[in-house]
Amino acid sequence: MPVNKIAVLTSGGDAPGMNACIRAICLACEHEGIEVIGYTHGYNGLLRQDWRTLERADVYNLIQRGGTILYSARCDKFKTKEGAELAAKNLDELNVDALIVIGGNGSFMGLEHLQTVWDKPVVGIPGTIDNDISGTDFTIGFHTAIQTAVESIDKVRDTAEAFERIFLVEVMGREAGFIALDSAISSGSDHVLVPELFTSAAEELVKILDKLEVRRKNKTNPSHIIIITENLWPGGLQVLADSLASETGFDLRVLTLGHVQRGGSPVSKDRMLATRLGAFAVESLLNGARGVMVGETHTKPVLVPLEQTRTTTKNLNRYSVEILDRITRLG
Ligand SMILES: Nc1ncnc2c1ncn2[C@@H]1O[C@H](COP(=O)(O)OP(=O)(O)O)[C@@H](O)[C@H]1O
Numbered sequence: 001m002p003v004n005k006i007a008v009l010t011s012g013g014d015a016p017g018m019n020a021c022i023r024a025i026c027l028a029c030e031h032e033g034i035e036v037i038g039y040t041h042g043y044n045g046l047l048r049q050d051w052r053t054l055e056r057a058d059v060y061n062l063i064q065r066g067g068t069i070l071y072s073a074r075c076d077k078f079k080t081k082e083g084a085e086l087a088a089k090n091l092d093e094l095n096v097d098a099l100i101v102i103g104g105n106g107s108f109m110g111l112e113h114l115q116t117v118w119d120k121p122v123v124g125i126p127g128t129i130d131n132d133i134s135g136t137d138f139t140i141g142f143h144t145a146i147q148t149a150v151e152s153i154d155k156v157r158d159t160a161e162a163f164e165r166i167f168l169v170e171v172m173g174r175e176a177g178f179i180a181l182d183s184a185i186s187s188g189s190d191h192v193l194v195p196e197l198f199t200s201a202a203e204e205l206v207k208i209l210d211k212l213e214v215r216r217k218n219k220t221n222p223s224h225i226i227i228i229t230e231n232l233w234p235g236g237l238q239v240l241a242d243s244l245a246s247e248t249g250f251d252l253r254v255l256t257l258g259h260v261q262r263g264g265s266p267v268s269k270d271r272m273l274a275t276r277l278g279a280f281a282v283e284s285l286l287n288g289a290r291g292v293m294v295g296e297t298h299t300k301p302v303l304v305p306l307e308q309t310r311t312t313t314k315n316l317n318r319y320s321v322e323i324l325d326r327i328t329r330l331g
């Protein structure tokens, strides 16, 4: 089936590098003589027929910008049968031959949903700071989010050390510990709590108290930084903070890094990944790909059936987990 016109949209949590990816798609299409349009506000744009043309001039000076020029959003209406049918009708009305969606797991489910009523090719590109998509080593935005988190934690450490305080730092990740694990290791934090390794609040509390007891005894490390994935501690982070304060008497503060992790100029690794995957998505469509995510494993481009990204769970990096105990032990 000829591909003369491609539509692209960004959906779900925005991630640094989405713009770089839009740019790559646009330039790769121009190179092949393919027309590109961008739907705005995620799947909402498909339902409202909100779109704009994307030409070389639109993506000039864009590779370094955070956010997404197409805006991102969530869209419950699209999840219905009527929503998918309306989207299909709107795509056909504009003679779109293929759709590319840059987003996370939810957005990919949206593509599968669309495929039940639209038989033209769809391709997903993994864009989320959470890095929680199976089938690709990294997602666009993850490396920038880690960098942002690490820079913040470095700063927190300065004040934590000055006051000999304990800090509980909450990072994003939804239900996955990739951001917490890598930012904890990169910042030399003292302890990390991730959903994948979490046993129970009681057991985890004992582990933290053991470490704090070592800290009390040897006094070589006056501050103490604990990194935690959001949504993890039962009852919220303040519950953990209160338990630790009452058990130890230590001076303690809670910090939620929040949405700063989603912003900022993408680091070069994200720009590279976004550019490669954007160009690869266009190339794959021209080669007949459909119903797949483009990703990278071991630095090689791969095509992964969308269904597989939904049915398999990505594991934390085994080597990082293995060294965790050794490197976060108090000296
Ligand atoms: N099961 C689903 N069926 C159809 N569309 C979905 C489904 N799950 C998510 N979507 C669409 O994808 C959008 C983004 O999903 P979400 O989970 O919020 O973000 P992400 O893509 O970053 O994981 C949703 O607002 C919705 O429009």
Ligand SMILES: O=P(O)(O)OC[C@H]1O[C@](O)(COP(=O)(O)O)[C@@H](O)[C@@H]1O
Residues within 6 Å of the ligand: 012, 013, 014, 103, 104, 105, 127, 128, 129, 130, 172, 173, 174, 230, 262
């Ligand atoms: O911006 P919102 O709606 O508060 O969503 C916050 C969530 O989005 C994220 O930043 C990114 O998640 P997705 O890419 O899966 O949408 C999560 O880490 C966080 O839990």
